[in-house]
Structure formats: structure tokens, C-alpha cells
Amino acid sequence: MRTIDDLDVRGKRVLVRADLNVPLDDGGASAASDAVPESGGAGGRPPAVTRRITDDGRIRASLPTIDALRERGAKVIVCAHLGRPKGEVKPEFSLAPVARRLGELLGTEVAFASDVVGESASRIAGQLADGQVALLENLRFEPGETSKDDAERGAFADRLAALAELYVGDGFGAVHRKHASVYDVPRRLPHAAGGLIATEVGVLKRLTENVERPYAVVLGGSKVSDKLGVIDNLLGKADRILIGGGMVFTFLKAQGHEVGRSLLEEDQLDTVTEYLARAEKAGVEFVLPVDIVAATAFAADADHDVVPADAIPADRMGLDIGPASGRLFAERLAGARTVFWNGPMGVFEMEPFSHGTRAIAQGLIDSGAFTVVGGGDSAAAVRTLGFDEAAFSHISTGGGASLEYLEGKTLPGLSALED
Numbered sequence: 001m002r003t004i005d006d007l008d009v010r011g012k013r014v015l016v017r018a019d020l021n022v023p024l025d026d027g028g029a030s031a032a033s034d035a036v037p038e039s040g041g042a043g044g045r046p047p048a049v050t051r052r053i054t055d056d057g058r059i060r061a062s063l064p065t066i067d068a069l070r071e072r073g074a075k076v077i078v079c080a081h082l083g084r085p086k087g088e089v090k091p092e093f094s095l096a097p098v099a100r101r102l103g104e105l106l107g108t109e110v111a112f113a114s115d116v117v118g119e120s121a122s123r124i125a126g127q128l129a130d131g132q133v134a135l136l137e138n139l140r141f142e143p144g145e146t147s148k149d150d151a152e153r154g155a156f157a158d159r160l161a162a163l164a165e166l167y168v169g170d171g172f173g174a175v176h177r178k179h180a181s182v183y184d185v186p187r188r189l190p191h192a193a194g195g196l197i198a199t200e201v202g203v204l205k206r207l208t209e210n211v212e213r214p215y216a217v218v219l220g221g222s223k224v225s226d227k228l229g230v231i232d233n234l235l236g237k238a239d240r241i242l243i244g245g246g247m248v249f250t251f252l253k254a255q256g257h258e259v260g261r262s263l264l265e266e267d268q269l270d271t272v273t274e275y276l277a278r279a280e281k282a283g284v285e286f287v288l289p290v291d292i293v294a295a296t297a298f299a300a301d302a303d304h305d306v307v308p309a310d311a312i313p314a315d316r317m318g319l320d321i322g323p324a325s326g327r328l329f330a331e332r333l334a335g336a337r338t339v340f341w342n343g344p345m346g347v348f349e350m351e352p353f354s355h356g357t358r359a360i361a362q363g364l365i366d367s368g369a370f371t372v373v374g375g376g377d378s379a380a381a382v383r384t385l386g387f388d389e390a391a392f393s394h395i396s397t398g399g400g401a402s403l404e405y406l407e408g409k410t411l412p413g414l415s416a417l418e419d
Helices: 057-071 096-106 119-127 150-161 180-187 195-208 224-234 248-254 266-282 323-334 355-367 376-384 399-406 412-418
Strands: 013-017 075-079 110-112 133-135 166-169 191-193 215-219 240-243 285-287 291-295 304-308 317-321 338-342 370-373
Touching (some): 013 057, 013 180, 057 075, 057 096, 057 195, 057 376, 096 110, 096 133, 150 180, 166 180, 191 195, 191 412, 195 370, 195 399, 215 224, 215 323, 224 399, 248 317, 266 285, 291 323, 317 323, 317 355, 323 355, 338 376, 338 399, 355 370, 355 376, 370 376, 376 399
Parallel strands (some): 013 075, 013 166, 075 133, 240 285, 338 370
Antiparallel strands (some): 291 317
């Protein structure tokens, strides 16, 4: 896979597919404070934006590649998506706040196009000077970006590719999607991987090739169905698998335990039972919680108690692993040399149910192992709970992409860059 070091970018328009899909709050600020006028020309009407970025981690992760291209004299055109507007222009999903924050972090003006492949984008791309940066509006405002019809997606890719002379794929969080900006555009332009994707792939190879053992995997999150593929693949690779989060109740139910009103996927009980049997036969240690924080309702102020994992009251729901489980999980991580973690242990956004996730994060740090936080909610939890990101070996920007890579799937965005 070529990197940006293999491209001659000076004086050329380089389209960078970044992952700027950052979380936003529900608004409350004035539209003018976050809106970014169209730049690079006569200026335009700011979109009606009232939402603010609550975690700029993905924007920060994109900076090294953009800075490297700027320093080498490229005209950088950044494209990205935000949320799921489903092919419609929806102001609440505008990338205007991202353009503003990107400019602050880069220390330079970022021209913002009010469309993706229209007049504004074409004019701004054509007016960029060497070292300047522009950001296009949300890719997913265009139906062709996510279309499953090859012709429709290809037609949009033609227009997007026409804005630039070179392509750099750096949006790791989207490489598992067969979208126009990820899969089709690099087939139309000379291309290379950005620094973020190169780093992510290098880390994932350490989790799949010549892994330093013992290798422990911590899986959480709400649904076991989201993790079936990775569990299936890791049963032959990991030494121990620790299960928490909402998905644990399907495992507990499969063992015959009462789970009360906890999240449960009954259609996965047979699969989970099979996995537990396969793990035992393969010598893979499955570690489940021994206690649970069970509450009367899904609310921060709900009445809650710590109960044994095999005795959850019928009228309560589990919202976190308990303190004994946190200590147990930390102990099982202490001897590991490689740890991959994807998915919180509980509803970490609510303080009473954040302690299990905090225990896992601290357990990774204390283990001294090569530690990978697998993006998504896990990465958000690390930042929300106040941990130093530098204390972990790597925090991925793509939860879904990381999981699919570990499942052994071919990721369209990576295959396009390898051609």
C-alpha cells in the first residue's frame, strides 16, 4: 500500500477522504457562533447551524496527514461525512462546525464549500493556492455517496474525482463501507494511504499477525449480534475473552441465569451457547462478570444495587458490571501482553453506571501490555472519563472498521488503496 510519501503533491489538488464524523450536542448556541461562511470566493450564506462539537478526537487524528500535505505544497481538499442524512441536505448535519474547528486546530483558514460537487465546491477547489485547505459539505447529502447502485455511485464518484488530481484515503472509520468517496474515487485517481490509515492498519496487523501473548480481548457494548463475527474469528486467536456491557446478558441467559429486564437477544442464545462450548474445547478462557449493577429504570437517578450476576432481580435491568467484576477483569488483564478493547462495560454516560468502564480502562493502563482501544464508544468513554489518551498504545478512530478487520473481512476502502 502506497503512502503519501510516494506521491508528488506539490502544486496539485489532493482530495483527502477524512473521518470527521464527530459527535455534536443538541444545540443551544447561536447559529453564527458555529457557522462557517463559504470561503475562497464571494462568500455565502452560513448554514443554520446550532450544534457544537462535543469530542474533536477524529478531527485531531486527521491533522498529521493534512499538515504533511500542506507542508509539501499540496492544495488540500478534504471530504468527509457526518451522521446519516440519507442523501438529503439537512442543516443539522452540516460540516460547518467541523470546518471551523479544523481551521482552529490547523492554525489557518479552512475554506468551506456549501455543496459537495456543485458550483461552490468547483470554484473553491479551483482557487486554492499551494498549502491551502478546503472542506466540502457533507458527502452524505449526495445520494450517490452511499448508493448500492454501481452506476449511480460511479457517476457521483466521477464528479468528486474531477475536483482533484490525486487522492489520499485517510478516513479509517469509513473503510468498511463501499461508498463512492472511499471505494470508487481511488479507482479514478492516483492514490495513496494517509498516515492515519497506515497507522491503523499497522496496529491491526499486530492484533492478527505474530501476536505477542497472552492476548486478551475485552468486548462490551449493547448487542452481542454486533460482535458475533469478531468473537467467532477470535476464538481461534485470543487466549482469553472478557465480556461485559449489554451483550453480557445474552451470555448469562445462555447459562440459565435470570437477567430480569436487562437487554437480551433471545435469537442469539443458541449461537452464544455454541461459542461458550467452542471456547472451552479450544482452551480459550471466557470471563463473564460475577456481579452486576442492576437498576429499576434506565436513568441516572434510578434506584440501583450491586447483585450477583446469576441472581438479577426480575424487575431490574443490568446497566453496568459490578465492582467485583471490575477487579476480576483487571486481574485477567494483568498478565496480558496484548489487549484489544471494544465496547463499554455499562452506560458510562451516566455516572452511577460508569465504574465498570473506568475499571477496564485503568486495567488496560496498568497491564503494561500493548493496548488498543477499538474506537467508537470505547474511545469516547476514555475521553469522557478523563483518561490520558497517551496512556494507551493506540486509540482507533474506527470501531466498526476495526471489528470487521478482526473478523477477517475484506474492507472495500483498504482494497481500493491496495490496487
